[in-house]
Amino acid sequence: RVDVVTLGETMAMLRAPGIGLLRHAASLDVSTGGAETNLAIGLSRLGHRVAWIGRVGADEFGALICRTLAAEGVDCRAVEDPGAPTGLMIKSRRTEAVTRVNYYRRGSAGSRLCPRDVDPDLVTRSRLLYVSGITPALSADAREAVRYAIDVARAAGVPVCLSLNYRAALWGPEAFRAELTELVARADLVFAGEGEARLVVGGDTAEDVGRSLAALGPGQVLVTRGELGAVAVVEGEALVARAYPVRAVDPVGAGDAFAAGYLSGLLDGESVVDCLDRASLAGAFAVTVPGDWEGLPSRADLALLSAEDAVLR
Amino acid sequence: RVDVVTLGETMAMLRAPGIGLLRHAASLDVSTGGAETNLAIGLSRLGHRVAWIGRVGADEFGALICRTLAAEGVDCRAVEDPGAPTGLMIKSRRTEAVTRVNYYRRGSAGSRLCPRDVDPDLVTRSRLLYVSGITPALSADAREAVRYAIDVARAAGVPVCLSLNYRAALWGPEAFRAELTELVARADLVFAGEGEARLVVGGDTAEDVGRSLAALGPGQVLVTRGELGAVAVVEGEALVARAYPVRAVDPVGAGDAFAAGYLSGLLDGESVVDCLDRASLAGAFAVTVPGDWEGLPSRADLALLSAEDAVLR
Amino acid sequence: RVDVVTLGETMAMLRAPGIGLLRHAASLDVSTGGAETNLAIGLSRLGHRVAWIGRVGADEFGALICRTLAAEGVDCRAVEDPGAPTGLMIKSRRTEAVTRVNYYRRGSAGSRLCPRDVDPDLVTRSRLLYVSGITPALSADAREAVRYAIDVARAAGVPVCLSLNYRAALWGPEAFRAELTELVARADLVFAGEGEARLVVGGDTAEDVGRSLAALGPGQVLVTRGELGAVAVVEGEALVARAYPVRAVDPVGAGDAFAAGYLSGLLDGESVVDCLDRASLAGAFAVTVPGDWEGLPSRADLALLSAEDAVLR
Amino acid sequence: RVDVVTLGETMAMLRAPGIGLLRHAASLDVSTGGAETNLAIGLSRLGHRVAWIGRVGADEFGALICRTLAAEGVDCRAVEDPGAPTGLMIKSRRTEAVTRVNYYRRGSAGSRLCPRDVDPDLVTRSRLLYVSGITPALSADAREAVRYAIDVARAAGVPVCLSLNYRAALWGPEAFRAELTELVARADLVFAGEGEARLVVGGDTAEDVGRSLAALGPGQVLVTRGELGAVAVVEGEALVARAYPVRAVDPVGAGDAFAAGYLSGLLDGESVVDCLDRASLAGAFAVTVPGDWEGLPSRADLALLSAEDAVLR
Amino acid sequence: RVDVVTLGETMAMLRAPGIGLLRHAASLDVSTGGAETNLAIGLSRLGHRVAWIGRVGADEFGALICRTLAAEGVDCRAVEDPGAPTGLMIKSRRTEAVTRVNYYRRGSAGSRLCPRDVDPDLVTRSRLLYVSGITPALSADAREAVRYAIDVARAAGVPVCLSLNYRAALWGPEAFRAELTELVARADLVFAGEGEARLVVGGDTAEDVGRSLAALGPGQVLVTRGELGAVAVVEGEALVARAYPVRAVDPVGAGDAFAAGYLSGLLDGESVVDCLDRASLAGAFAVTVPGDWEGLPSRADLALLSAEDAVLR
Amino acid sequence: RVDVVTLGETMAMLRAPGIGLLRHAASLDVSTGGAETNLAIGLSRLGHRVAWIGRVGADEFGALICRTLAAEGVDCRAVEDPGAPTGLMIKSRRTEAVTRVNYYRRGSAGSRLCPRDVDPDLVTRSRLLYVSGITPALSADAREAVRYAIDVARAAGVPVCLSLNYRAALWGPEAFRAELTELVARADLVFAGEGEARLVVGGDTAEDVGRSLAALGPGQVLVTRGELGAVAVVEGEALVARAYPVRAVDPVGAGDAFAAGYLSGLLDGESVVDCLDRASLAGAFAVTVPGDWEGLPSRADLALLSAEDAVLR
């Protein structure tokens, strides 16, 4: 029995090691990334059992994804699809402050995820289903896979968590709003960056935006704001969480980390305040290290951000 | 006025730095590659003026390709296509003896090459047109572009050079045979690896294969055989060229180098024997260095393979 | 149910990237190594289920070992021992032909393996037990663990495979001979390098040595001889296996790879000739790549050594 | 017809990758640098046509300079001088705040620039001539080359831009003052760091210094002050420009970038205020990336410094 | 005749090049470290003659330590101990703010230092003896070595300098307090971090702590507080020294650098204020560069921290 | 008292890490090199005391040279010359078989060596003086320094060893012949590559060449022939030494290593046959490792080339 089931696309990640134009990079560092597996790794590191459903190509990048997830203790339910390559992401930092991600995912194995790949028993026997707003944009099949997973979860009384995750490279704001409005309405818990949330609902402040999302249905809405922290709207009540002060070196993956921290608290039966704190800690850890998920904390790590000593011997 | 015009797809090249499974590579070296631009660079280094026609995406890899060609003195007639990304190649060495190349070129900018991209004046005013058997497999538009370029060249009396370059990832042997049979018939000079040539024609020995290709039309046929050297069938006469003995570290690009050396000799008005020698030298240089084109020789370099001193000071 | 159970010490591996004195290396590459897990990874890559029993420290190198084994599909039954650090190996190449390995394993977590760590059910339900002659030299507890595992296996009718693996840094030839003579007598299948075998038994030729070992009890003895190949003495009959011709870049791990190939054949019910061939193939793959286990072949890879094409696209 | 012609010495650049004493660096990164080509690249990236006149040795570093300039779209009018090597710069960061540059340029090919190398037609047909105060210090020939270029420009009514660029390794403050006083008097537009300007003229504030320089002749004077911004004195009127707040990782090249931005605005017919803004943007881009010119912005990049999103997908 | 004699353990240092979990590091940078040799290098760079007494293994890491000390001008009195390996340190940065050091020093050659290794003449003829609170925790022999050296020094009237240097991996706070209370009482000059000082004595403020230590005997006590600076209690008078504002990239070694700066001042006969300033400068240099000692300043460097120009040419 | 005194120029060495054109190298590895210090390091590693006299610049490369020599146990008598930079060498491998070295040594500190730098006492009290044919080509002062050292040695009865070391970048064959003919006549022992020897004397075979050199005066002449081995002409008798079969990765420095091995044997009072064997071993070690001197053997290493085991544990 797993705690959380998630599904989506994970890609190989190629990352320029320094700051500057990618064209000047003599080499690219190799890793992997994907919103749902970032979350899965985050939960696994915090001690929860997580299964990921997805497709990879019959190639070395597919093998890399599977071995990375196995290494991180995630139950990898990857279908090896010989008909398409594993998707790729290229990440570079144009300046200290601007990170750019380019994708090679059109027609990728990961985008061919379909309802058949989703094991309904796995979903039914889990404690949470986690989906992101990226998957419906990958292909008609992928959209069906998400919907099917949500149907199965709801039928079994398994709470549905949704992360908006707008990707401009995949679809426009209108298509996004249409699809996500529907999905939010069927979710129990929603994570959203403030900016992308405004593509779906209105609202002056982050709290307003959170309330507007909550009005669509979900009992818990988390609106994240980068180094400005986050706002939670839980059963009608709003709470503010401050970000931990750290020097950020890679902003990508903060939202996934935040979600992992929050859900970890939920699974442990913590209060909303404590869930938010664990979420903020996880988000802070994510940005302090290059890589989308490499910096995610274990339980023991959580105490480190407030460690007194700069050197542990 | 340029000496040679060529067209096709060039991609960013990501290369595992050591020997072994790609999944264990911590980083990939960045370069570029493409049969036609490998040839173009080879000719440019030998002092000829070459123009390349192709498409790149509006991204950093596209910029990398354009700046690399400019750096090598190739007249880069690249159309920047905002609608598709620059294609990618991933190269790794599973063992010392086996190199693997994976592609991300489906739907790439380069595969969207079309007749409109081909400047007929440029072709008409050149001394040679060079095309490869890869381009017709990229897309219907790309196939048309090749045919159009050949039409223009033939109409203007510009000799057509063709390299077979079978790519199993793009099409099957039947489709290849059908298309290439037609193209060979319209070419004046054909370069073919022995293996790929056998996909088009029969023949017991490499010479037989060369004669069979020549029987389809071209006055000059060059059949290459890696470290075994090459066979030329020129106006019905067969010549054998031995490979130079070198320690090969990257077999990719040898054929393009060989073609560059041969055409360089032709442009200089050398005898077939001398053309073959320059071709074999260039092929040997190509394999002695990692990278598809980085090892290509300048005129001054050509003498180095038989240098007496191991150390030049 | 697993196919093979093994136990022993696995360490972090730090490897000088080039040839020369370690003191001149500006950095060391990080990996892991251990005779038994090299074998386990070899079997897992060939499709078998393998469990490894061992101890690691509560440190990052311990985490690295566990995540590597999980990544390779090995069922990692590691006890995390907070009382001792994970062992270390330092590997360097003084010249092209001489590799040196230094150890930091005195008092390591791995050397504290004890009978309590061995799950008898796991052994009983497996098809083979694999132990090496390294473990008894690590500590009295570790020696007991090996003996206990053998007892359990023999009681359950599970065949016992033993690899001699003499380590001069751990004990002298006499202690080795005394202990291994006993262990060989209780094993069903023995792997031995020709040199280390001569520390235990006499014999003019490799075959003689094999027969002497077989005389101690085991029905199958495999004597390996590096690039000279191997000799098998199986139920009294001797067979010779030639090594595949490859360019070796790292000799370490060849014996483990050979054993993995051989046992894979056995588990598949192959003939001794075919087992030997798979063993030789695996041994050849191991040496063609830096790293003790990174070059180990999957089933699909096995065909690559005799691939005709130097470039697979 | 080019927009800007410039001339001077460009060298290979070897750069310690980290912070600390150069003696501890295991390797040095390779690039190129030179005040005038930094400017040329900056202008080229902003869409202008620029030609550079200079000398390089008949060596690999000379080839590197030529291919870099070609890659950046600069019309490289390099004379290959077989009689002297290409000059070298060694750059390292002793601490986060102190960068040191050492030179190997005594007797270099670049220092042998002479009036004969300057194509008067090229200058006459351009819209601006750009020279720096480095070149007159390289050799008597080089000084003559600068003077000749200025003569030609002035005769043709082409405005002359001058950057002071004091280099203590080449000459003392007195020689500098003598030469530069003369050159400033013959320039239409002058760029000067506040410190080096004070070697030529007096003045309490940066504005005073600018006015003193303007008093020598030039209609436009730009005094730059690093992260404190810049002051312009244009036709008697003073304007202040603030620096953009960025985290600087390499201060070298800021002045060249600033000049490129300013001249780009001029060539586009922008107002002084807009020229200054483009200059400040370009200066900020230059310092945010290691390398003297690698961080220079394209037109599209200019908007990035004020981008709202930290991640562009 | 040397100025300072010191003794203790120095180890090879393996350092993860980036920020993040060590398990994700593909390679580790190689250097050396040890409190006493950090100090020795610091003094040597400032122009003093220093001898170090210690043990290294008969291995490459031992050779590395000896060649590093020789390179830094330290008179290396290392006993090569064939019976044990050179100790190791593994340093990594979990986050920007937390550095972790793991040790492989149990039973190391360095921990086998014994009184016999200490040349009494060397101590007697020096101007200062420097010992740290690490050595007594290494082994009974090592503790005796420290005591013997102190005895010799005191008998000869050579002042004894002691650095507390608590290492939690070696012993608990009680054992530390017992041993160090005794050693402090026999020292003339004591360096202590505020935190570790509180393990030995009480006190509200850093000054109180310093006075409590001074009450045990030493005429000079220096209490360091990282970026908060330091407090000196010298012959009953307290002085405060502010830290220089720098961006710290590696906090390890600051205390050793501080001590080197202070003792350098003493040896030069400077005032306490000037000793403190040199100490603070040296401490600041140490943290601005990765590595425990690589950033230590020469005399010429000392002026650099207040350099006006960011670029020295 | 030292065993050997040598003098000459040592430079920083920048080396392209892979095979190919230097212009494609993203970084260069940093080391040092110089014929005389290569020899000095070789002798030091074999246990002899060696002093080196030379000049370095007041820069980081000078510091690197001094610390490298100190690290290798060479008594470094370097004059720090603030008036000129330390010389540089750039080494790259155009192909596997061709290494190119470019120099930045015109006007370098090292070339300013002069008689005043030579301490006559040091020479007088040594057992051997070693000079190379490079130094006289550096400058008139440097030539005088060599002559002066030889005068002092001869006057004191200290044998003079000379290595021809022709450097085409420094002078032509005529000047070389004139100068070296004179120097050979004043030497007791001469080392010469066969090719460079033929610039000075005639002879059909290597032995003939050796005899011709010997005819000029020296009692011992060693003619080296790379992988073909060497010929000794000692007091009129000729001996042939075969090279050890190794895979060469960097031919530079073999001659210096050979000389170190030979002189080491002489200093130990070995027979000519044994001197030649040690010389051939040292030469073989030198080429098996990148770097001019890094591969040089210690006494313990000498046995390794004939080690039976590929792996030492």
Ligand SMILES: Nc1ncnc2c1ncn2[C@@H]1O[C@H](COP(=O)(O)OP(=O)(O)O)[C@@H](O)[C@H]1O
């Ligand atoms: N620079 C930062 N410093 C500290 N915490 C951060 C930083 N950036 C993000 N976080 C934490 O991570 C959470 C999610 O970050 P955000 O950037 O909103 O997510 P996303 O990756 O979806 O854009 C924030 O609410 C905050 O708690």
Ligand SMILES: Nc1ncnc2c1ncn2[C@@H]1O[C@H](COP(=O)(O)OP(=O)(O)O)[C@@H](O)[C@H]1O
């Ligand atoms: N290992 C090698 N050694 C020397 N020359 C080679 C080697 N491989 C290829 N060449 C040269 O390059 C030519 C083309 O090589 P080939 O491998 O046939 O081309 P392709 O890259 O098209 O497969 C050969 O005819 C030969 O002259």
Ligand SMILES: Nc1ncnc2c1ncn2[C@@H]1O[C@H](COP(=O)(O)OP(=O)(O)O)[C@@H](O)[C@H]1O
């Ligand atoms: N250089 C090599 N080339 C090809 N195969 C090798 C080579 N070295 C080892 N092998 C294969 O691996 C097997 C085991 O190698 P060996 O070196 O004897 O093991 P060990 O690692 O125990 O010393 C050999 O029998 C052979 O099949």
Ligand SMILES: Nc1ncnc2c1ncn2[C@@H]1O[C@H](COP(=O)(O)OP(=O)(O)O)[C@@H](O)[C@H]1O
């Ligand atoms: N640290 C910085 N942050 C932002 N902008 C900077 C910084 N340093 C330089 N600049 C910009 O570049 C311009 C030129 O910089 P400056 O350092 O004066 O030039 P130089 O390289 O000639 O010393 C400044 O006027 C400013 O606009």
Ligand SMILES: Nc1ncnc2c1ncn2[C@@H]1O[C@H](COP(=O)(O)OP(=O)(O)O)[C@@H](O)[C@H]1O
């Ligand atoms: N971040 C820093 N910035 C500037 N100076 C520092 C910094 N950290 C340490 N120092 C200097 O080094 C001294 C010793 O540092 P501290 O961290 O107390 O030593 P330790 O390495 O023993 O913990 C401080 O008193 C201060 O002068």
Ligand SMILES: Nc1ncnc2c1ncn2[C@@H]1O[C@H](COP(=O)(O)OP(=O)(O)O)[C@@H](O)[C@H]1O
């Ligand atoms: N490839 C090689 N293999 C083995 N030994 C070599 C090799 N090259 C040089 N040596 C040894 O080094 C000696 C000197 O080499 P040589 O190349 O003649 O010197 P140089 O560096 O002066 O050109 C040779 O006589 C031989 O003993």
